[in-house]
Amino acid sequence: MIKKSLITLSLITGCFFAPIKNATAQTTSDSKMNAKVDEILAEMTIEEKIGQLNLLNPGGGVATGAVVSDNVQQKIKDGEVGGLFGVAGPDKIRIAQDYAVNDTRLGIPLLIGSDVIHGYKTTFPIPLGTSASWDLEMIKKTAQIAAQEATADGINWNFSPMVDIARDPRWGRIAEGAGEDPYLGSQIAKAMVEGYQGDDLTKENTMIATVKHFALYGASEAGRDYNTTDMSRVKMFNEYLPPYKAAIDAGAASVMSSFNDVDGVPATGNKWLLTDLLRDRWGFDGFVTSDYTSLNEMIAHGMGDLQDVSALALKAGLDMDMVGEGFLKTLKKSLDEGKVTEEEITTAARRILEAKYKLGLFEDPYKYLDENRPEKDILSEESRAFSRKVAAHSFVLLKKDARVLPLQKNAKIALVGPLANNKNNMLGTWAPTGDPQLSIPVLEGIKNVAPKAKISYAQGANITDDKQFAENINVFGPRAEISETSPEKMLEEALKVAKKSDVIVAVVGEASEMSGEAASRTNLLIPESQKKMIRELAKLGKPMALVLMSGRPLNISEESELNVDILQVWHPGVEAGNAIADVIFGDYNPSGKITASWPRNVGQVPVYYSMKRTGRPGEAEGFEKFKSEFLDVDNSPLYPFGYGLSYTDFEYSDIKASSEDLTMDGTITLSATITNTGEHDGEEVVQLYIHDKVRSITPPMKQLIGFEKMMLKKGESKTVTFEVSADDLKFYNSSLEHVAEAGEFEFFIAGSSDNEFKNTFTLKE
Ligand code: BGC
Numbered sequence: 001m002i003k004k005s006l007i008t009l010s011l012i013t014g015c016f017f018a019p020i021k022n023a024t025a026q027t028t029s030d031s032k033m034n035a036k037v038d039e040i041l042a043e044m045t046i047e048e049k050i051g052q053l054n055l056l057n058p059g060g061g062v063a064t065g066a067v068v069s070d071n072v073q074q075k076i077k078d079g080e081v082g083g084l085f086g087v088a089g090p091d092k093i094r095i096a097q098d099y100a101v102n103d104t105r106l107g108i109p110l111l112i113g114s115d116v117i118h119g120y121k122t123t124f125p126i127p128l129g130t131s132a133s134w135d136l137e138m139i140k141k142t143a144q145i146a147a148q149e150a151t152a153d154g155i156n157w158n159f160s161p162m163v164d165i166a167r168d169p170r171w172g173r174i175a176e177g178a179g180e181d182p183y184l185g186s187q188i189a190k191a192m193v194e195g196y197q198g199d200d201l202t203k204e205n206t207m208i209a210t211v212k213h214f215a216l217y218g219a220s221e222a223g224r225d226y227n228t229t230d231m232s233r234v235k236m237f238n239e240y241l242p243p244y245k246a247a248i249d250a251g252a253a254s255v256m257s258s259f260n261d262v263d264g265v266p267a268t269g270n271k272w273l274l275t276d277l278l279r280d281r282w283g284f285d286g287f288v289t290s291d292y293t294s295l296n297e298m299i300a301h302g303m304g305d306l307q308d309v310s311a312l313a314l315k316a317g318l319d320m321d322m323v324g325e326g327f328l329k330t331l332k333k334s335l336d337e338g339k340v341t342e343e344e345i346t347t348a349a350r351r352i353l354e355a356k357y358k359l360g361l362f363e364d365p366y367k368y369l370d371e372n373r374p375e376k377d378i379l380s381e382e383s384r385a386f387s388r389k390v391a392a393h394s395f396v397l398l399k400k401d402a403r404v405l406p407l408q409k410n411a412k413i414a415l416v417g418p419l420a421n422n423k424n425n426m427l428g429t430w431a432p433t434g435d436p437q438l439s440i441p442v443l444e445g446i447k448n449v450a451p452k453a454k455i456s457y458a459q460g461a462n463i464t465d466d467k468q469f470a471e472n473i474n475v476f477g478p479r480a481e482i483s484e485t486s487p488e489k490m491l492e493e494a495l496k497v498a499k500k501s502d503v504i505v506a507v508v509g510e511a512s513e514m515s516g517e518a519a520s521r522t523n524l525l526i527p528e529s530q531k532k533m534i535r536e537l538a539k540l541g542k543p544m545a546l547v548l549m550s551g552r553p554l555n556i557s558e559e560s561e562l563n564v565d566i567l568q569v570w571h572p573g574v575e576a577g578n579a580i581a582d583v584i585f586g587d588y589n590p591s592g593k594i595t596a597s598w599p600r601n602v603g604q605v606p607v608y609y610s611m612k613r614t615g616r617p618g619e620a621e622g623f624e625k626f627k628s629e630f631l632d633v634d635n636s637p638l639y640p641f642g643y644g645l646s647y648t649d650f651e652y653s654d655i656k657a658s659s660e661d662l663t664m665d666g667t668i669t670l671s672a673t674i675t676n677t678g679e680h681d682g683e684e685v686v687q688l689y690i691h692d693k694v695r696s697i698t699p700p701m702k703q704l705i706g707f708e709k710m711m712l713k714k715g716e717s718k719t720v721t722f723e724v725s726a727d728d729l730k731f732y733n734s735s736l737e738h739v740a741e742a743g744e745f746e747f748f749i750a751g752s753s754d755n756e757f758k759n760t761f762t763l764k765e
Helices: 028-043 046-052 072-077 090-103 127-131 136-152 172-176 182-197 233-240 242-249 271-281 297-301 306-316 326-336 342-358 373-377 381-394 442-449 467-473 487-499 528-539 576-584
Strands: 002-008 054-056 083-085 111-114 208-214 254-257 287-289 396-399 412-416 454-458 503-509 544-549 565-568 650-657 661-663 667-676 682-692 703-712 717-725 743-750 759-764
Touching: 028 342, 046 054, 046 326, 046 342, 054 072, 072 090, 090 111, 111 342, 127 136, 127 172, 127 182, 127 381, 136 182, 136 373, 136 381, 182 208, 182 233, 182 242, 182 703, 208 242, 208 271, 233 242, 254 271, 271 306, 287 342, 297 306, 306 326, 306 342, 326 342, 381 576, 412 442, 412 487, 442 454, 442 576, 454 487, 487 528, 503 528, 528 544, 544 576, 565 576, 650 743, 650 759, 661 667, 667 682, 667 703, 667 743, 667 759, 682 717, 703 717
Parallel strands: 002 717, 054 083, 083 111, 208 254, 254 287, 412 454, 412 503, 503 544, 544 565, 661 759
Antiparallel strands: 396 565, 650 667, 667 717, 682 703, 682 743, 743 759
């Protein structure tokens, strides 16, 4: 059967210089908002305006810095607070909102923020995992469910999506984003904003999305968190900025500035970034918050004292100060001394009031505080079932040559490994609103899905034997506990259960807090305690599958040499064990594709598919002197971007263009036939890559410009077509103009970035 599917590329075609909105787009609701906000501003004292710029965290939740706000109650009553975060539940938030509404002179309600990064109580896989599904509708729905649940608990402003491009797996926060590619990252950014905000922010189940961390946070040097970033404008515009812009074009109503500096000025006080680029060129009309105390941290960056950095940030375009209270403590003084203007303060206050208006808080400050909603809207059976589905779709089959998976449901299985019967690590990093105790461990999931399987379980190893390392990752509670049983004894138990079983499933990898914020690693190996167990089990020569959990690409060069199957499952969320069982027993055939390349070793980092060729390309295997290569390892990653296997096999053929030429105002159709040649039905993520052979700035070797996920039954063929126009071939030239240049383009359509170009077309003047 030949089924034709058509997708039209909607690349990030908007020019970085053209404001998105024009004057005629002003709607009646805009003018109503302006009238309301003008009316309030006219009543406000300068202190009340400054109060709106202050965002506090009363504590009790996760504090990601050294400071937690004090005396919050009194500050709200004194009109010194514009918003809170780190509080949840209609009852608690009602108390805070009451102070704001009833005890302040003007009764302005509070914004209530939260970090809902991958689900609220229904935790989904970590974002890096979800991105591996390449399923935009599914990703959007995760954001909708997150909004449904968070708003039921009183939240109206979310600190997500994180859209930072990350090409350095040493950086722990790679877990929170969509990986290395600007095109895929942009599509996902858009889907998430649409999911959180819906088409109407006044609805009670939508919330403001925050694009973070603006900008370039993922490029911190050496992957060390909060570290300096420095890059050319051309690289920024082509490779790092597109996802932020895509989120803003999708209507994100707020932006969070990042901790790092950009061109030598911390993002939080960077006028080029927060005003020239964000507002003047991109037309952003929402509000900008700092990150957690990132305003005060400009003191440590070397930008002056609290008064200096607060004035700098306000003038740069920052509207809200998270936890730092620099605005609160110094702006009045700066105004009196002529260091800032009243207009600058009013502009920032206006933006905060506009956000409150957009949410409908002036009409009803209590609209998110319906006590009946949490019970009804949070952690429903449907949402949990959906989380299970998303998790299964996020898993990536990295290796299948041992052909151990899928398992028979009546198999005699040795289930081993420190993550095999564990709840504390299933949710993954940055899941402060989730409850690890509600998560399904792998052992339980297997029993649910395959009640007839004969399972013997042994922990086999600690996550790590290193006490100091364990302590460093246990800051939010026990994630890597060191057992009282000796490592030798644990290994002995694992070998014992393995010997009496037909197949070994080892669930290994990183604890959840080995990735995430302030969780950078210089060593990307599975911890040695577990590597040792894997080696010893492999020596038994029994069929063996590794179920690998991590928040980042790891260096698994050693394990990839073993005769085992490897299924990468990230940190899968609240339904972890059920989803893993669905996939290892073949109820769902894995279809995920990695969105950040996996290095052969840490010395290769950064390694990403869209690297430039250099003048001395070193693309072949093996070493050649005077080429851009390493003496000891090939340039290619162990597993490239876009890679992921299936229990079935797919073959690509007939990769062609509808014509040899494309005109500047025309379109061309690029197509391929995909056939499921294996023994299972399965889904495939079909990817389109181009290479601009000659252009005015050096091109990347490959560039993703389209993809489509499709289901193919066993034996089925489908033709996929991509309609491409000159817009899809655009890049930022050295004058930062968004242009497509005439010339020849190579392309291929495949199931991974690691493929040869198959055909060409020419873009004509
Ligand atoms: C993180 C942000 C987060 C904020 C508030 C910071 O440390 O960088 O991503 O939104 O804390 O919790």
